[in-house]
Amino acid sequence: MTLQLLxxxxxxxKYHLSKISGxxxxxxxxxxxxxxxxxxCSAKTVLNIAxxxxxxxxxxxxxxxxxxxxxxxxxxxxxxxxxCGLPEYLKTSLANMKKSWAIEDSGQRDYHWDLYWxxxxxxxxxxxxxxxxxSEQAWYLREKYLRMExx
Numbered sequence: 135m136t137l138q139l140l141x142x143x144x145x146x147x148k149y150h151l152s153k154i155s156g157x158x159x160x161x162x163x164x165x166x167x168x169x170x171x172x173x174x175c176s177a178k179t180v181l182n183i184a185x186x187x188x189x190x191x192x193x194x195x196x197x198x199x200x201x202x203x204x205x206x207x208x209x210x211x212x213x214x215x216x217x218c219g220l221p222e223y224l225k226t227s228l229a230n231m232k233k234s235w236a237i238e239d240s241g242q243r244d245y246h247w248d249l250y251w252x253x254x255x256x257x258x259x260x261x262x263x264x265x266x267x268x269s270e271q272a273w274y275l276r277e278k279y280l281r282m283e284x285x
Contacts, residue, residue, distance in 0.1 A: 136198050137183075138166040138218045144187065147219075155186035168210055171199055216274040221266045224275075227254040231279050255280055 141151060148166060152159035157179050164170035172180065172195060184194045204211055220228070230250045237244035244250075255276070262272040276282040 136166070136215075137162075137172070137194075138215060140187065140197065141166070142218055146187070151183070151186055155182040157182050157186075167215070168199055172197055173199075213274055216271045220271075221261055224254075224257050224261050224267070227257040228275070228279060230254070235279070251280060 141148065148162045149159055151157070152162050155162075161170065161175070161179065162183075165172055165175070177191070180191050180194050184191045187194070217228075227250070230246075231254045234244045234247045234250045238247055258267070258272050258275050258280075261267045262269060267275075273284050277284065
């Protein structure tokens with residue numbers, strides 16, 4: 135589990151963690167994005183994060199670092215971080231689409247597949263337009279869950 139996933143589970147934003155821990159927001163953002171390593175943080179930073187999240191320093195030190203980076207773009211190879219911080223309605227649509235794809239991919243017919251596909255497509259578009267998610271997140275979700283290709 136990464137720090138970002140832990141924050142998502144506890145429904146805490148990076149900004150709120152910064153406020154309750156006293157750790158600069160940029161440090162929290164850098165740790166969540168993998169630009170900084172928890173292992174390189176001072177003991178005080180780790181302690182403040184642990185206290186704020188109600189866990190031990192060891193728990194924080196055991197958090198996984200985001201995966202490897204692309205040498206050209208500097209972005210993580212594993213783009214699952216783009217699924218963090220999604221609005222609830224989008225999470226619900228994603229869950230429905232995942233279940234539907236599981237049925238379809240097993241060779242069975244899900245008669246609600248087109249309904250879930252349309253709902254997810256509309257929710258991604260809505261979230262992108264109202265800036266709840268970035269265009270990068272929107273295309274990641276479209277490619278992964280709607281199986282669309284960006285031209």
